[in-house]
Amino acid sequence: MSGEVAVGGAKNSVLKLMAATLLAEGTSTITNCPDILDVPLMAEVLRGLGATVELDGDVARITSPDEPKYDADFAAVRQFRASVCVLGPLVGRCKRAKVALPGGDAIGSRPLDMHQAGLRQLGARCNIEHGCVVAQAETLRGAEIQLEFPSVGATENILMAAVLAEGVTTIHNAAREPDVVDLCTMLNQMGAQVEGAGSPTMTITGVPRLYPTEHRVIGDRIVAATWGIAAAMTRGDITVTGIDPSHLQLVLHKLHDAGATVTQTDDSFRIVQYERPKAVNVATLPFPGFPTDLQPMAIALASIADGTSMITENVFEARFRFVEEMIRLGLTRALTATTRLCGACHSYPVRPSGARTSGRGLAWSWPGLSQMVTPRFTTCSTSTAAIRCSSRTWSVSAPRSRGYALRYARQPRSSSQSWPEPGLDQAARIVLSWQGCPEAGEDKQACCLRTQ
Secondary structure: OEEEEEOOEOHHHHHHHHHHHHHOOEEEEEEOOOOOOHHHHHHHHHHHOOOEEEEEOOEEEEEEOOOOOOEOOHHHHOOOHHHHHHHHHHHHHHOEEEEEOOOOOOOOOOOOHHHHHHHHHOOOEEEEEOOEEEEEOOOOEOOEEEOOOOOHHHHHHHHHHHOOOEOEEEEEOOOOOHHHHHHHHHHHHOOOEEEOOOOOEEEEEOOOOOOOOEEEOOEOHHHHHHHHHHHHHOOOEEEEEOOOHHHHHHHHHHHHHOOOEEEEOOOEEEEEOOOOOEOOOEEEOOOOOEOHHHHHHHHHHHHHOEOEEEEEOOOOOOOOOOHHHHHHOOOOOEEEOOOEEEEEOOOOOOEEOOOOOOOOOEEEEEEOOOOEEOOEEOOOOEOOOEEEEOOOEEEEEOEOOOEEEEEEEOOOOOOOOOOOOOOOOOEEEEEEEEEEOOOOOOOOOOEEEEOO
8 A cells, every 4th residue: 555645634623623612602613624424413413502503525614602502412412422522611601511421432431420520520510310411500610620530531521611610720630632732722712721731730711701713623643543554554655644743653653663664744754664564562541652542453453463462452441342353354363351462473363251351350262272280370560461372472461469370271292293273173261360469570571371
């Protein structure tokens, strides 16, 4: 795959920008909107709240009324996750909101606890009633808000409510994603006073009112990185424009580790891959870490890379469900758990039994192995349990300060034998179970059980 491609506006940014127009009476214009289904869906949500929305190519013109409705349309909101971002603007401007619990992808638990807690600290009464988030406040006042996790959605909803609150609001452990920075930029253009965007601590000084504005959406870093990974997978040469490479520094670093030649300008990057990609380890984290939205693409890259890759999902616990479908398409050399995957050319095929890697135990069915043995070992300092295998080494990573016992089975082999290829007609079980809490020891990255 080769050529040049321009990416459109960021999906994770444009929907929040559209919602933010509710904060100011009048017509705001948003340009560089991506051509995706969520944009007209958000337009329907805003129309249900009394706004007039005109979509013309990549331009959205949104006229917010002098008194928006506070009850978001149930059917429209239930269609996609980002619809919940109207909660903050409605509470900020109308001092009340009723928004149905949102829909979205089935990638794991995404509760609204932090959204509600933040709004309560600003002075709103906020509860879940009959499948809706219901909030109401006489007055919003600034507060010190400590987020348990740098949630993008919670940061944005609290931010959009706080810009019209009395006094100063400080959000600690705020999300640092470029999409949050883009929202802060637009809010400041509307007359808000937001400082610290892109840092863990954000300070918002409330103002009496905001004004309509015109704003251009930043480029979509997830789309841009997908093109870069496609170039690496196909030994291609792709130049991606319309994106700030600083939003993808860790991703570009991983592509370089995979063997790609990476060049950057202020608004573009180029990926050239001459040989088969090398295996790389990836752990998803909030920005500036590796984006969780790129985890499936990282697994696709790992599936054709030379060597064994470890992919760790730290954000959404159910984001490996798609791997079973990849196995049906021919990906047989993969090892999965709820939060880990080892995809490599030299791994054995493993099917998860549904147990979770949360300290409660795991189980896999491993074809072609026999002779059950039970060693004991101490643990290492990784976040969740997993098993990584190669042709001659089994490694186990487990939660810090927890002990596990591994029952595993293997074919006997002599020095003259080669390691047997797994057969689907034979099966053995691998069980990793919580045994207590001894001190972590040995290798700090993994405890290895080497076959003889």
